[in-house]
Amino acid sequence: MDAQTSTDLIMRAWREFATQDPDRIAAVFTPDAEWLAPPDNPTARALDGTSHLIGRDRIVHFLATEFPTIFVADRSVDFTAITATDTTVVLEERMRATLMNGNHYDNNYCFIFELRAGLIHRVREYMDTRRAEKMFAAGTATDRLLHADRLAEE
Template sequence: MSAVSNKQRVIDAWQVFATRDADRVRDVFAPDAEWLAPADNATSRAIDGTHHLIGRDRIVRFLTEEFSTVFVDNVSIESGGFYADGDTVVVEMRLQATLAHGGHYDNEYCFIFELESGLIKRIREYMDTQRGAAWFRSPATADRLGRPEATATYR
């Protein structure tokens, strides 16, 4: 597949993820797909401690069931850019949401998608783990600290 068609597949996949429809989400992943995030990141700790999701069904469960138990309301995803080279697509994005404890979350991400035969084979996820963890502290702790953006330079 061309870089242009792979880029469009990933753009379309993000729209499918937002539906939380397990069948539709399942259709964009290869059966042996993997999703790798930094070890011990705050989202993985909030779910089950797993930062390396293996297999389409495990990834579907994360996107359609578990994600909404962590990011419970006001989920906003801003795309910063989609860049493709062959079967690799790089995505920049910003996620904002209300967390289960009622506090705010705001972090930027870089995802590297690897496609095979038009399906997502692997996603490598990168984010500021320290900033992410700061948002997961209780809202009172985040307020006492002056919010994470006051303690870190983030552009």
């Protein structure tokens, strides 16, 4: 692959992530893919999960099933920079959404994608965890549970 093909793969991957269709998401990852995010980040904590997702199936489950329970509405992504080689893509973006607690989420990210055989093999995710923590923490635990219950009823 060349740099343009690598960039095209990542842009396609982001479109597939947005569909929340497990088969379409799975199609962009190697079977042994990994996704590494900052340890103890607010999203992982909200899901009682881990910051290191191992295997395509686990990553797909996160993107198709778990992610939408945390970032519940108004999700948008603005790409601010992208740099690529034949096997690595660095993507900067700004993500906005409504969180499960009703708060507005607005944070900047940097992703480093390592590619293998035309697929994503490893993702290293960086974000402002302190900023995210503030957006996740606002509101009481009771408010968050009530909001989650309302979403489950819909």
